Amino acid sequence: MMASTRRIGSPDAKNRTVLLDAAEQLMLEEGYAAVSSRNVARKAGLKYQLVYYYFRTMDDLFLAVFQRRAEEGLKRQATILAAENPLRALWAFDLEAASSGALTMEFVALANHRKVIREALVDYSRRFREAEIDIVRTVLRRYRIDPEVWPPEVVAFVMAGVSRTMALEGALGMTTAHEETLSFVREHLARLGDPPAETVVDE
Amino acid sequence: MMASTRRIGSPDAKNRTVLLDAAEQLMLEEGYAAVSSRNVARKAGLKYQLVYYYFRTMDDLFLAVFQRRAEEGLKRQATILAAENPLRALWAFDLEAASSGALTMEFVALANHRKVIREALVDYSRRFREAEIDIVRTVLRRYRIDPEVWPPEVVAFVMAGVSRTMALEGALGMTTAHEETLSFVREHLARLGDPPAETVVDE
DNA sequence: GTCTATACTTCGATAGAC
DNA sequence: GTCTATCGAAGTATAGAC
Numbered sequence: 001m002m003a004s005t006r007r008i009g010s011p012d013a014k015n016r017t018v019l020l021d022a023a024e025q026l027m028l029e030e031g032y033a034a035v036s037s038r039n040v041a042r043k044a045g046l047k048y049q050l051v052y053y054y055f056r057t058m059d060d061l062f063l064a065v066f067q068r069r070a071e072e073g074l075k076r077q078a079t080i081l082a083a084e085n086p087l088r089a090l091w092a093f094d095l096e097a098a099s100s101g102a103l104t105m106e107f108v109a110l111a112n113h114r115k116v117i118r119e120a121l122v123d124y125s126r127r128f129r130e131a132e133i134d135i136v137r138t139v140l141r142r143y144r145i146d147p148e149v150w151p152p153e154v155v156a157f158v159m160a161g162v163s164r165t166m167a168l169e170g171a172l173g174m175t176t177a178h179e180e181t182l183s184f185v186r187e188h189l190a191r192l193g194d195p196p197a198e199t200v201v202d203e
Numbered sequence: 204m205m206a207s208t209r210r211i212g213s214p215d216a217k218n219r220t221v222l223l224d225a226a227e228q229l230m231l232e233e234g235y236a237a238v239s240s241r242n243v244a245r246k247a248g249l250k251y252q253l254v255y256y257y258f259r260t261m262d263d264l265f266l267a268v269f270q271r272r273a274e275e276g277l278k279r280q281a282t283i284l285a286a287e288n289p290l291r292a293l294w295a296f297d298l299e300a301a302s303s304g305a306l307t308m309e310f311v312a313l314a315n316h317r318k319v320i321r322e323a324l325v326d327y328s329r330r331f332r333e334a335e336i337d338i339v340r341t342v343l344r345r346y347r348i349d350p351e352v353w354p355p356e357v358v359a360f361v362m363a364g365v366s367r368t369m370a371l372e373g374a375l376g377m378t379t380a381h382e383e384t385l386s387f388v389r390e391h392l393a394r395l396g397d398p399p400a401e402t403v404v405d406e
Numbered sequence: 407g408t409c410t411a412t413a414c415t416t417c418g419a420t421a422g423a424c
Numbered sequence: 425g426t427c428t429a430t431c432g433a434a435g436t437a438t439a440g441a442c
Binding site (some may be wrong): 029030031032033034102105106108109110111112113118121122125126129130133151153154156157158160161162164165166168169172173174176177178180181184 | 232233234235236237305308309311312313314315316321324325328329332333336354356357359360361363364365367368369371372374375376377379380381383384387
């Protein structure tokens with residue numbers, strides 16, 4: 001497949017960002033199916049042909065929206081270990097990240113039938129999960145918790161699953177058992193308290 | 204808004220079921236956006252106008268697909284308490300139900316911008332969760348586990364969140380930390396063993 | 407970088423004959 | 425219950441002038 005010879009707009013152009021913002025907002029408000037070149041452009045106050053000028057195809061537009069968010073997420077995740085109470089920070093981050101995950105859900109649905117999106121999503125999810133496991137591993141070590149009893153992979157997975165499900169349901173207005181689960185986590189995090197003064201810095 | 208006077212096909216008609224099946228399969232394979240009257244009919248080997256004859260609108264078609272699955276799910280869920288080891292049965296059921304949850308994800312995405320779908324989804328989710336909590340409550344009682352320590356709401360929510368997330372990710376080909384989490388659950392369920400002979404039948 | 411013009415496809419929905 | 429015929433709206437994408 002030969003690369004198209006069509007012209008393409010600069011990645012730094014202001015209107016490119018305006019289109020990205022419009023696409024993301026539209027996706028959040030009305031779902032991915034509403035993200036057409038015409039709708040995006042209307043929301044951005046631009047002509048719809050500009051979408052093709054800056055992104056060439058709709059797939060590329062979706063991909064660009066995704067990548068922007070993904071990069072930001074990984075970057076923020078990387079700062080967590082520096083927090084005073086990293087376990088609580090991680091939980092808070094998961095909850096928050098998951099709720100911008102109404103957007104993630106749209107990408108999941110998109111991924112079901114757009115190959116390029118699926119690949120990007122899986123790649124990102126893997127990296128995100130791996131990093132999360134590393135964080136949990138480090139934190140559990142600080143708390144002197146036996147990793148044989150509480151494998152970091154399991155803890156990280158459960159945290160991700162619980163927070164994501166909560167955000168997903170919450171966005172729809174379904175909150176049964178949410179309050180109880182939130183209290184439970186809050187209470188148990190409190191019981192753990194702050195980690196004992198840094199004892200393991202061997203890496 | 205006056206009800207349309209258009210004719211509508213019988214709920215028992217064979218072709219109605221054929222269309223429902225086609226719609227469901229299409230949704231699973233290519234996402235909800237691929238579910239157009241023309242695509243559905245093509246898959247069913249029928250003319251696309253029949254979709255409108257049997258369902259009047261695409262919303263009604265989506266709703267019918269959803270309701271059919273929902274009813275079946277609730278019915279199967281209701282049989283769980285009768286299992287030999289209900290906790291394990293519940294976990295197995297959750298895992299399995301969640302993996303037809305690639306479909307659920309499509310409905311979630313749909314729900315984002317179709318009001319009638321959202322209402323149906325939320326209603327169903329609530330009933331499903333309530334029933335699941337009841338099951339967990341009964342089972343924990345049999346195991347003589349203190350509900351103050353392990354609130355049934357929390358246990359039910361975490362089970363749902365973990366199983367659903369696993370199915371969702373698995374469907375996309377993302378499996379990081381899945382094996383570890385599955386073993387963990389399996390092992391801990393085994394450690395609990397079979398519930399002590401029925402001691403609480405007071406309801 | 408933005409515009410007009412254009413080509414082609416697919417969509418949801420309806421009317422009315424058979 | 426199924427068909428043909430038809431509507432208008434909206435979609436992706438491209439070519440080429442300004």
